[in-house]
Amino acid sequence: MSELGYAAGWRLIRRLPPGVTGAAFALGADFAARRAGPGARRLRGNLARVVPRADEAELDELTRRALRSYARYWHELFRLPAMDHAAIRAKVDQQISGVEYLDAALAEGNGAVLVLPHSGNWDAAGLWMVGYAGSFTTVVERLKPESVYRRFVAFRESLGFEIVPASGGTGSFRLLLDRLRENKVLCLVGDRDLTGTGIEVSFFGQPTKMPGGPARLAASTGAALLPVGMWFTEDGWGVRIHPRIRVTSRSEVPAATQATADIFAGDIAAHPTDWHMMQTLWATDFVAAQEAA
Known part of the structure; x- marks a missing residue:
């Protein structure tokens, strides 16, 4: 059923008028907000960390808007194969900043590690990157069932991405x-x-864990570690490439990862409803979930 749903999304939604399908996705997001299922509740709890002074009514509205943002991402994902890719690149090009940091990294000849959060539309940003720097490599979570994972890999490879499975082990790292x-x-x-x-x-003042792989890769190769922020604009996508975080040895990896978290926090605080984090993230929330169970 899961595979049939994704297959229908890619085959049918792009053939229908975008105004109709966009409205349907927005209505679905509003329904999810009213229903307040586990994912919506977790998103609301995460937003409460990002905007700690929000009252209950403000959190309700933030959650509704965040779910609409997430629905917009899926709507665009399903329509992306039929959209004008040149127009998408041009739209991103109008609003992206910090490209000079990427240019400087590639001019050094050691490559670049762009590290980003679950915000905005990373597929649209990736499409821009393919047009700007050629194919890039990314690591993706191995979804279940396997057929859905293969569909996502095929979709992103069709956009020019090189896909590496997260469960690939040492071979993937090499x-x-x-x-x-x-x-x-x-x-x-x-x-x-x-x-x-x-x-x-420390992320928004609370402990959590973030992957150290990006900083380790930069330390091992001399590549530039470049945090990236992403969000939606009214008619497009905002992208900001931040200045390089220097990491020259394995001993500096924890500090570089913390610096990345700080930059993420700044961008997410500026665009909280475009952060699509519907999973448990902070250590205290994991403990609370275990105690509740």
């Missing part, structure tokens, strides 16, 4: 090292630890 030594670009999501082996950081 491939990423090779790409940096070839002066290529890596784009890695870095605001949630999927392995349990991440580095502890």
Whole structure:
């Protein structure tokens, strides 16, 4: 059923008028906000960390808008194969900032590690990157069922992304090292630890873990570690490439990961409803969930 749902999304939604499908996705988001299921409640709890002074009514509105933002991402994802890719790149090009930091990294010849949170539309940003710097390499979570994972891999490869599975082990890490030594670009999501082996950081004043892989890759190769912020604009996508975080040895990886978390926090605080974090993130929330269970 899951695979049929995704297949229908990619086959049908792009063939229908975008105004109709966009309105349907927005209505679905509003329904999810009223229903307040587990994902919506977790999103609301995460937003309460980001906007700690919000009262209950403000949190309700933030959650509704965040779910609409998430619905917009999925609507665009399903329509992306039929959209004008040149127009998407042009729209991102109008609103992106910090490209000079990427240019400087590639001019050095050691590649670039772009690390980003679950915000905005990372597929639209990736499409821009393909047009600007050629194919880039990214690591993706291995979804279940396997058929859905294969659909996502095929979709993103059709956009020009090189996909590496997160469960690929040491072979995947060596491939990423090779790409940096070839002066290529890596784009890695870095605001949630999927392995349990991440580095502890302070994020919005509370402890959590974030993956140390991006900083380790930069330290091992001399590549530039470049945090990226993303959000939606009214008719497009905002992207900000931040200045390089210097990391020259393994001993500096924890500090570089904390610096990345701080930059993420700034961008997310500026655009909280475009942060699509519907999973448990902070250590205290994991403990509360275990106690409740």
